[in-house]
Amino acid sequence: ETGVTQTPRHLVMGMTNKKSLKCEQHLGHNAMYWYKQSAKKPLELMFVYNFKEQTENNSVPSRFSPECPNSSHLFLHLHTLQPEDSALYLCASSQDQWVGGIPAEAFFGQGTRLTVV
């Protein structure tokens, strides 16, 4: 295990539903990330939080809404999704980047397999 836990592991939701994905890490990391993994595509960075502040929004549609209440928890709130949003959603965490100029490795959770019907 990497120390990053995601729940649920699988989620099926209708296009009118509201659901949330949860990510938790107790590695003492300050940066947390949401990635989307679709078949035959590179992992797509969605959001980055550093010390609970959002530092990156990679042009993600507003039907995805992240929340980072503290450095250990990250949520992704989902609302009125489309079938093309079906994918594996991965959370990752790392130490604050570039402390001393040394990039820190990112640890990934196992992902939530989301199916939008």
Added chain:
Amino acid sequence: GENVEQHPSTLSVQEGDSAVIKCTYSDSASNYFPWYKQELGKGPQLIIDIRSNVGEKKDQRIAVTLNKTAKHFSLHITETQPEDSAVYFCAARGQTGANNLFFGTGTRLTVIP
């Protein structure tokens, strides 16, 4: 932004043979290059990384080489075993202070017993 290309998309080798996966990147400011292994039903796990101040790094059967001039880096797995079968992703991190990791499209490696 950074663009990372990875080849091949699939690779089959006989057990005991070597496997090589290659990646290129576009941003000359990138200076951190990790490799991740993703097994079925799991998230990516870091297996080795290299920073731009070195040209090669080795960890047992796994090695990574970096050519900053040509902007390419490669993963080498020697004496492959069936448990090496997985999808491998290369990635590059851009400018100092940036939090983005840009990933390649992945290589599905199959080691045939």
